[in-house]
Amino acid sequence: MAQVPVQTIHRDPQLFYWILFPITIVMILTGVLRHYATVLMATAAKKVDRKTMREQRSLVHGIGVRSNFHVLSKRSFTTRRDALTTAYESGAFLKDPENRGQAPPNPLSDPSSMEGMMGMMKNQMAMIIPNTLIMSWINAFFSGYVIMKLPFPLTIKFKSMLQAGVATKDMDPRWMSSISWYFLCIFGLQSVFNFILGNDNAASQMAQQMGQMGPPTGQMFGPGVDPDKQFLAEAENLAVIEHYSVLDGVEQRLLEGITA
Amino acid sequence: MTPSLLHPPSQLSPADALHLSQEAPAVLQGSPSTVSSSPLAALFSAKETPELWLKYENLLLSCLRTGDEQAAHQCLERLVARLGNNNERVLAFKGLLKEAEAKNNNELERVLKEYDQILSENDTNIPITKRRISLLRSMGRVSEAASSLVQLLDFSPTDAEAWSELADVYLTQGLYPQAIYALEEVLVLAPNAWNIHARLGEMQYMAATAPGAGGGSYQKYIAEALKRFSRSIELCDDYLRGYYGLKLVTTKLLNDTAKPSRQAEEDEFALPDVGTIERLNELATAKLSEIVRHSTAQDRGWRGYDAAEVAAAKELLSKDAAAVSGIER
Numbered sequence: 001m002a003q004v005p006v007q008t009i010h011r012d013p014q015l016f017y018w019i020l021f022p023i024t025i026v027m028i029l030t031g032v033l034r035h036y037a038t039v040l041m042a043t044a045a046k047k048v049d050r051k052t053m054r055e056q057r058s059l060v061h062g063i064g065v066r067s068n069f070h071v072l073s074k075r076s077f078t079t080r081r082d083a084l085t086t087a088y089e090s091g092a093f094l095k096d097p098e099n100r101g102q103a104p105p106n107p108l109s110d111p112s113s114m115e116g117m118m119g120m121m122k123n124q125m126a127m128i129i130p131n132t133l134i135m136s137w138i139n140a141f142f143s144g145y146v147i148m149k150l151p152f153p154l155t156i157k158f159k160s161m162l163q164a165g166v167a168t169k170d171m172d173p174r175w176m177s178s179i180s181w182y183f184l185c186i187f188g189l190q191s192v193f194n195f196i197l198g199n200d201n202a203a204s205q206m207a208q209q210m211g212q213m214g215p216p217t218g219q220m221f222g223p224g225v226d227p228d229k230q231f232l233a234e235a236e237n238l239a240v241i242e243h244y245s246v247l248d249g250v251e252q253r254l255l256e257g258i259t260a
Numbered sequence: 261m262t263p264s265l266l267h268p269p270s271q272l273s274p275a276d277a278l279h280l281s282q283e284a285p286a287v288l289q290g291s292p293s294t295v296s297s298s299p300l301a302a303l304f305s306a307k308e309t310p311e312l313w314l315k316y317e318n319l320l321l322s323c324l325r326t327g328d329e330q331a332a333h334q335c336l337e338r339l340v341a342r343l344g345n346n347n348e349r350v351l352a353f354k355g356l357l358k359e360a361e362a363k364n365n366n367e368l369e370r371v372l373k374e375y376d377q378i379l380s381e382n383d384t385n386i387p388i389t390k391r392r393i394s395l396l397r398s399m400g401r402v403s404e405a406a407s408s409l410v411q412l413l414d415f416s417p418t419d420a421e422a423w424s425e426l427a428d429v430y431l432t433q434g435l436y437p438q439a440i441y442a443l444e445e446v447l448v449l450a451p452n453a454w455n456i457h458a459r460l461g462e463m464q465y466m467a468a469t470a471p472g473a474g475g476g477s478y479q480k481y482i483a484e485a486l487k488r489f490s491r492s493i494e495l496c497d498d499y500l501r502g503y504y505g506l507k508l509v510t511t512k513l514l515n516d517t518a519k520p521s522r523q524a525e526e527d528e529f530a531l532p533d534v535g536t537i538e539r540l541n542e543l544a545t546a547k548l549s550e551i552v553r554h555s556t557a558q559d560r561g562w563r564g565y566d567a568a569e570v571a572a573a574k575e576l577l578s579k580d581a582a583a584v585s586g587i588e589r
Contacts (some may be wrong), residue, residue: 041310047382050415057418058417076441
């Protein structure tokens with residue numbers, strides 16, 4: 001069987017210096033810029049006013065009593081349970097008691113939640129705008145070139161990935177177009193950014209996309225959650241506890257444990 | 261063991277605190293005074309870590325304790341340079357420095373006014389709230405401190421530090437049930453803290469032996485004290501305070517000639533029978549003498565006990581021995 005002849009394409013060596021390097025450097029610089037833009041645009045953590053703090057921490061307190069009730073004696077637990085359930089059911093801890101029973105406000109109309117959404121929008125914008133610009137820049141100047149040959153063989157499946165913008169059927173997939181180099185840079189520069197900017201940088205969009213896909217955090221007090229319902233549910237949880245104490249029979253356990 | 265700058269220095273002995281603050285110039289010189297955030301500098305210098313700022317805070321506290329106010333000011337300057345003038349913690353440290361340098365009551369009053377001023381702008385500034393409370397307490401206005409604590413705990417009931425401070429305040433005023441309630445809240449937040457279990461046992465023992473305690477509440481308190489001490493030992497082997505308290509309570513119970521006047525109610529702890537109490541007493545005596553023996557001999561693995569606590573345990577044991585020999589004679 002005849003050996004497949006090795007394809008050779010004569011390229012101008014200057015392509016290397018005038019396309020490969022500029023794209024890489026521009027990508028790194030935009031990453032750094034994006035990091036600093038995100039840092040500058042980040043709004044300081046919002047101040048929680050006293051009533052909101054009271055509402056949230058009272059709920060956490062109830063959860064604490066529910067999960068650690070066993071350290072208390074029966075009498076002190078009952079005292080706490082009575083006090084907490086009464087307060088929860090009467091809405092004493094609510095931020096604004098007059099809004100009780102109404103439907104929770106639309107999260108879009110609530111200014112405090114709007115701010116969070118604006119922050120998310122800003123991050124998205126910081127990602128989308130530079131990417132669009134660079135993409136169109138590359139398309140306008142460098143489209144249609146083959147700029148390098150990878151030093152290892154690849155299967156035909158990689159053709160669409162590596163030769164975007166170069167519609168040639170028979171070309172070896174080892175040849176790489178400039179657009180593909182751009183995509184490789186998007187996905188591969190994470191470790192470079194880690195080196196330059198430290199571990200928790202905002203330069204790489206990969207990390208941000210991962211963050212969006214991850215489980216939503218902090219939903220407990222998020223917008224659109226009705227605290228009154230949470231309080232009522234917690235009161236019910238407290239009411240159904242069958243009390244036991246960790247102090248029941250502790251001296252027997254101690255004697256057996258030490259002597260055994 | 262040399263004390264680390266990464267832990268709050270409030271528990272250190274005076275000698276350790278002095279040692280720390282004498283090292284202050286070396287520490288201040290060895291750490292960068294400001295940390296640049298530019299990427300070029302970050303490539304060549306050490307990375308900024310949260311530990312650095314923690315170190316400055318603890319050094320500041322140690323220096324204030326030993327009266328090295330110059331070094332304390334340097335620490336504060338670095339914290340301000342990094343965290344800004346209006347950071348909540350930095351504000352609290354500034355106030356602390358002013359309190360330390362105040363010469364008389366009028367200056368303290370002025371600091372108190374400043375705290376009020378800060379709090380009127382931002383009433384959820386918890387570090388400043390706490391400084392204000394401790395300033396009130398050290399100025400002798402204990403009841404005001406207690407009511408401020410109650411206000412703080414109303415909007416932040418998950419603050420273990422504030423609850424235990426409140427317990428301490430109530431204890432100094434002799435309000436045992438309130439103090440016990442506050443300490444129980446600490447336990448709800450930290451269910452496995454053996455020191456809090458033992459402390460609660462101590463409070464209950466105090467409440468039981470207080471002059472006003474009648475028959476019913478005496479039995480309730482002393483039974484729970486016994487159980488609290490047992491639990492603290494269960495959580496932490498060879499815990500000196502736990503064994504000390506256990507020995508104290510069981511001895512008290514054994515010496516009590518009066519039999520329990522009534523049955524415990526359903527929602528209270530019942531006292532164990534006399535045999536169990538005797539065995540607990542023997543166990544506590546054996547363990548205490550073991551701890552005292554090993555720790556006076558400085559055996560490996562038995563260091564780290566507080567000298568004063570060991571001395572107290574020794575005294576308790578010898579008193580007990582004298583009582584026993586007195587009975588035999």
